[in-house]
Amino acid sequence: MADVVVEQGRRVSSVRARKGRSLRNTLGRKSTVAFFLTLPLILLIALLVLYPAFFSLYLATLNKAMTKFVGLGNFTFLFKRETFWMVVKQSCIFAVTAVVFKALIGFIVAHFVHNIPGKKQRKWRGMLLVPWVIPPAMSTLAWLWLFDPSYSAFNYTLSFFGVGPIPWLGETFWARFSVILVNVWYGAPFFLIMYLAALKSVPDQLYEAAAIDGANWWQKIWYVTLPMMRNIIAITTLFSLIVTFANFDIVRILTSGGPLDTTHLFATWAFQVGIQSSDIPLGACVSLFMVPILAVAAIFILRDVNKRGNEA
Amino acid sequence: MSTLAIDKAGPTRKLGSMSRDRAWALRWSYFFLVLFAIFFLTPPLYMVITSLKSSAEISAATNPWWVFHPTLSNYVELLSSNQFLRFFWNSSIISIVVVIVTMLISIPAAFALARMKFWGSATLATGVFLTYLIPDSLLFIPLFKMLAVIQDFTGITLLNRWYVLAFIYPTLTVPFCTWIMIGYFASIPKELDEAAIIDGASWLQTLFRIFIPVALPGLIAATIFAFTVSWAQFLYPLVFTTSIDQLVLPVGITTTLIKGDVFNWGQIMTGALLGAAPPLIIYAFLMDYYIAGLTAGATKG
Structure with missing residues (x-):
């Protein structure tokens, strides 16, 4: 194997030597090769991520027909609209509540899975991760059907307990509850997997030492598990915060923002304003409001990831 | 004793x-x-x-949690409808092309970023990670407008064409795949590729004969990720495509099976199940790779 490689290398270099030394040096130089290897990546990011991001900034300063520069006109227009402030509020409620419950459920279930014998863990883990595997647009349809007002499986079941029909998607409070519930259902398995991986990396000796010192289960979690998992909890939470904050599929399919725009998030409202009402500048403007929160979360994630890299 | x-x-x-x-x-x-x-x-x-229920049974006020007269008619109807098969076809081709494009871009890039320290390589790696954090809901409006402008300028139809999606999706898959491949490549002992270089192998030979075979588990995890992301993508096709024959599966099911206010729930659920099947099947067989890819994003690097 090695002989072949050597021969090939010699042949290539002898061919190149004939073509001239300077060209060979340039082509063979490490940085040149590296540049060509990363070129497609750089082009992709520059043309389809960075350029649209800045284009969005430019779009946000145009009027609806996109013929005139209006400066910050779209922004001041948004600030005056009540719907906008409702979207801001709902986005924050949605993201924070959903992430907290995802993290809690993930943490609790991870402990239960960690408790049971190793062989069975695989099976349970496989079952509990299913919500994360199904495309969210598809599973949200199942939820939509479960929430159905007239033939709803939930209301049918609840009627046996004497609980009246609940307007799952028809009333503001319940609609907000439902979109958060579906998001928690979809996202909790991700936390579960991350926390389970983190739990397995905590050395058993630490728990034994804590047990000898007379720590109860709560103290073990508070003084051993949480400090050991701190970094992974931070990264997972921040990451999920970004994804949840920018969520589109679930709200779009479940409520389309209704009733009376009370469940709109930035993404779904931007879609309605920018694409459905074809006011592209205003839509771009709405989605730009996600940037500050995403940026803050991204900075913290980057810090934690780098810290992790340095520790290893 | x-x-x-x-x-x-x-x-x-x-x-x-x-x-x-x-x-x-x-x-x-x-x-x-x-x-x-x-x-x-x-x-x-x-x-x-x-x-498994017929429309009559769904609208009857029976126990919704049980099937009294199981029937496969929903499956037969959907699988013999050209429209549904068209959605399936569009989704499959797009996902396969996206996987190939993603691998072609991210493997060489990850190799260069993991092994060849060059000017700006650390910044670029951080940039790749940051790009991964940019959500689709931030970019769909400018991308839509960009496609419209290019379409007007060159006369090539880009909007409402399903295959255009195959060039947009890599923005969602490439950053993450590059990121986890950097992690996998960086974990390969330096002695391996140094030995190959001493034996006279070129950079490309080291990539193909050493890095790709050794990092194969990471490669599979990245492939699964790219496939599931492009299969599940909902926002971009919803914005960029409108005609029925140009839709992909998630958008097709949500828009065409709901006719006005009439919900044909039997067919919608069948469609959703068939749409969820490819990722679920991949997951059932390659669960460990799937989980490795999932945890690699935050733990490696």
């Missing part, structure tokens, strides 16, 4: 109580796991239940 027995007798009593505690902890764990499993598995199971 007797001392040994006495020695053992002491700890066993303690162990007995401890193991009883453990047994109870185990029982409680199972109890709660069953509860959570019910919560997590209700929607997919309900999909299966509904997909």
Whole structure:
């Protein structure tokens, strides 16, 4: 194997030597090769991520027909609209509540899975991760059907307990509850997997030492598990915060923002304003409001990831 | 012999109580796991239940959790409808092309970023990670406008063409795949590729003969990720395509099976189940790779 490689290398270099030394040096130089290897990546990011991001900034300063520069006109227009402030509020409620419950459920279930014998863990883990595997647009349809007002499986079941029909998607409070519930259902398995991986990396000796010192289960979690998992909890939470904050599929399919725009998030409202009402500048403007929160979360994630890299 | 027995007798009593505690902890764990499993598995199971019902049974006021007259008519209808097969076809081709494009871009880039330190390589790696954090809901409006402008300028139809999606999706898959491939490549011992270079291998030969075979598990994880992301993508196709023959599966099911206010739930659930099938099948067979890819994003790097 090695002989072949050597021969090939010699042949290539002898061919190149004939073509001239300077060209060979340039082509063979490490940085040149590296540049060509990363070129497609750089082009992709520059043309389809960075350029649209800045284009969005430019779009946000145009009027609806996109013929005139209006400066910050779209922004001041948004600030005056009540719907906008409702979207801001709902986005924050949605993201924070959903992430907290995802993290809690993930943490609790991870402990239960960690408790049971190793062989069975695989099976349970496989079952509990299913919500994360199904495309969210598809599973949200199942939820939509479960929430159905007239033939709803939930209301049918609840009627046996004497609980009246609940307007799952028809009333503001319940609609907000439902979109958060579906998001928690979809996202909790991700936390579960991350926390389970983190739990397995905590050395058993630490728990034994804590047990000898007379720590109860709560103290073990508070003084051993949480400090050991701190970094992974931070990264997972921040990451999920970004994804949840920018969520589109679930709200779009479940409520389309209704009733009376009370469940709109930035993404779904931007879609309605920018694409459905074809006011592209205003839509771009709405989605730009996600940037500050995403940026803050991204900075913290980057810090934690780098810290992790340095520790290893 | 007797001392040994006495020695053992002491700890066993303690162990007995401890193991009883453990047994109870185990029982409680199972109890709660069953509860959570019910919560997590209700929607997919309900999909299966509904997909086996006829429209008459769905609108009848019977127990929704049980199938009294199972029928496969929903499956037969959908799988023989050209429209649905078209959605399936569009989704499959797009996902396969996206996987190939993603691998072609991210493997060489990850190789260069992991092994060849060059000017700006650390910044670029950080940039790749940051790009991964940019959500689709931030970029769909400018991308839509960009496609419209290019279309007007060159006369090439870009909007409402399903294959254009195959060039947009890599923005969602490439950053993450590059990121986890950097992690996998960086974990390969330097001695391996140094030995190859000393033997006269070129950079490309080291990539193909050493890095790709050794990092194959990471490669599979990245492939699964790219496939599932492009299969599940909902926002971009919803914005960029409108004609029925240009839709992909998630958008096709949500827009065409809901006719006005009439919900044909049997078919919608069947469609959703068939749409969820490819990722679920991949997951069933390659669960470990799937989980490796999932955890690699935050733990490697």
